[in-house]
Amino acid sequence: MTAGVKTFRDDNAVAPEPDALGKLLALLQADMEACNRAIVSRMESPVALIAQVAAHIVAAGGKRMRPLLTLAAARMCGYAGGERHVHLAACVEFIHTATLLHDDVVDESRLRRGNASANAVFDNKTPVLVGDFMFARAFELMVADGSLHVLRILCSASATIAEGEVLQLVTQHDLTTTEARYLDVVRGKTAALFSAAAQVGAVIAARPLAEEDALATFGMNLGIAFQLVDDALDYAADQAVLGKTVGDDFREGKITLPVLIAYQAGSAEEREFWRRTLEEGEQGEADLARAMALLERHHAIEMTLARAADFVRAGQDALAIFPASALRDALIEVGTYTVNRAH
């Protein structure tokens, strides 16, 4: 074999550079495997349909961002006393999955994580009830953990999530939504759980309140950034890469930050376009392309990503009170990656 000619085998041997999430996962591999086992075992039920939906969801995978935050925060804070971090990470993922299931009913989105969403495969009733079952399991895990402080944090996050989801219903189709109100939706529907997931890591490691707060702040800002990037990608992403349908938010009349930016900067004629398509829901074939062109004209995607980068920086700054460690670096890198995945 001559130099410069790679065999097929050689090609395969060159593993792709792991992204920031991959690096974090590598540091927490045993914990994450234990967490996955906890998820599977806690979804067991004599009711076969529950196990079926669970298998559908577990097989779909997902990035497990939220449980990773709990595991990373706990280990960074020196937690080493047992399996509490694993069970609380599973609990956080159950809450997330339950809200996804209920969100599928609400949004009627056809693609979720690249597969048909649960309500397309089953029906519209199953995800509501299986979601409730997952919420109940999540609360059982919290109660089994036995800390009222942890319970308070995760219950309060659950209420905030529900409030954020209802607020999103209200702001849907309403172009007079302010950016501040939109950020309230984002804090509720996405960032509250990121925040709680990170905070409980410090709690079980019995760290001082300042460190709890720092992790809560990191999670909150990371969660906001994550959602803003998601909103941007909804008008930009390659569906095959991200397993999402481009234009979902547009079709559902969701008022997200890119739209608010373009609407506020738009001409009278452009505003009329947004009103027709998003408020009145009258959409023709060429409208998504037109929407994307308007977002580009007003740099709405760039501006949204810049806002996301601001939030990430605020979150990363909050981690400064922790001594340097591989886990702290990995968490900081996840923040940067969250914004960069859109470029």
Add this chain to the structure above:
Amino acid sequence: MTAGVKTFRDDNAVAPEPDALGKLLALLQADMEACNRAIVSRMESPVALIAQVAAHIVAAGGKRMRPLLTLAAARMCGYAGGERHVHLAACVEFIHTATLLHDDVVDESRLRRGNASANAVFDNKTPVLVGDFMFARAFELMVADGSLHVLRILCSASATIAEGEVLQLVTQHDLTTTEARYLDVVRGKTAALFSAAAQVGAVIAARPLAEEDALATFGMNLGIAFQLVDDALDYAADQAVLGKTVGDDFREGKITLPVLIAYQAGSAEEREFWRRTLEEGEQGEADLARAMALLERHHAIEMTLARAADFVRAGQDALAIFPASALRDALIEVGTYTVNRAH
């Protein structure tokens, strides 16, 4: 005014004999008013839509059976230390209301408590999310109570409810469902919360485990009876009196005990009728009347009510370990009333 001629005012002054629930309520009036205030104040939210749906539900009222059980059990057990019974009663009602909201999505029943159901007035999304909000509020109330034992009981009940609801989905349209499996559905979707509601009354009064168990048993049996009577009334009730649509279960293809009894005792031709109408969902105008006639032919309503009476007796027996008191008598009478309301 001559004797024998009553004025309008005199007519109104003749109060009807209070039923068993009315008598129980009279013994707990101040507690129940505090509970109603707790419900209203805990439904407050900066999100107006949540307050709106809450007002809709609170205005609709309902019998508040479950919170009454908590209040009655606590007081019968001598609880006098504060407001825990009130907050846990509110919590139990929140769990119940959340499941009703989610059930409305599932069943698409058009009448609930005599008013249009929440999803008919709002849309199909709102009740899912407001239900989630109520679950979260319920859990916040439990956490605020601070007893892990109470949390364990109510969380476990929530999981059992969700499991029962999913199991009901599975048995729907399936005439091979056994009575035992059907009772599993009933234990889950209805009786588990009755049981937990009564049990926590003993817990906060710090009574011995035997008394907790007795109240849990009473609640479980009362709840099963309550559901069986409900199933019977679905084929018999005067809609105007009960605020329910007769034949809801039939139209939805729900397999309930009256149907199972008539199906198992039925001729080949009758079984074919049940298969067409309930399994395949092909229903014509005269089919509900035919179904009711078949239930009568096989004494299915009477037999269902007799089963309910058995459960009530088992529940009442469990209360024998408590010393006689006005509250114990009232609880026993509620059991009897639960079956008698159908006659």
